[in-house]
Ligand code: PEP
């Protein structure tokens with residue numbers, strides 16, 4: 500179990516809650532003011548601190564996952580930011596910003612154990628374009644004799660096209676991270692932040708479960724690890740289902756780790772697998788939820804407490 504962190508003030512929580520390093524560092528605060536990015540030096544210091552806090556298990560830094568509403572030119576607002584110039588698309592369009600971030604990560608990796616994850620890739624083409632920039636920067640730093648280190652490169656699997664081509668993507672990266680928050684949003688076409696449609700945001704929708712299962716299988720066949728880092732991982736009953744689907748690496752808000760650990764230690768993986776198989780055969784989210792309520796009555800009762 501690893502920690503999801505967003506701010507340096509949270510780094511101490513990694514040890515306080517017994518996390519095995521940082522599974523997801525949401526780096527966006529470094530770009531929090533529109534058009535402004537912290538310098539290469541400040542970023543380097545932040546990533547170094549992160550690596551120190553994460554210790555032997557290391558930390559995974561996500562490249563900026565900003566949407567169309569944040570960027571060098573705030574006048575260019577998009578009509579549909581979630582489907583717009585977000586995450587890896589933003590980085591590929593603003594290569595200066597991407598290069599600065601990548602350089603800072605590669606430099607900090609010389610001082611501690613860091614990996615890098617590329618958010619919201621749609622397919623292998625996105626992966627190759629992003630990796631080319633990372634390779635270029637590593638070459639450049641090496642040529643300049645700047646202390647740096649190669650890093651493992653993973654991708655967030657969180658849009659349906661990435662799920663559907665997961666086998667192909669798996670052969671080009673070192674690991675997957677399953678971003679279930681966005682995976683639900685994009686699989687079901689439900690805006691994750693819109694209360695009007697929150698009843699359609701169904702984490703246990705069969706289509707979401709297929710997507711997760713398929714991603715885990717693709718990674719297993721390719722021999723690469725998967726870290727599940729969306730909210731699903733930090734909800735005990737969902738975490739049990741993830742384990743049933745074969746997930747062994749979960750990353751979550753640090754404060755949730757003790758509870759999820761306690762719950763999972765009571766559950767046999769084979770039993771969870773049997774329940775998951777029933778869930779995968781269900782036709783609707785209601786049916787899956789009913790099944791889960793029957794199979795895990797105690798966990799479901801305590802979900803809202
Ligand atoms: C996710 O989409 O599940 C995820 C972990 O990333 P974020 O919530 O930051 O989009």
Ligand code: MG
Pocket residue numbers: 655657678680681
């Ligand atoms: Mg996401």
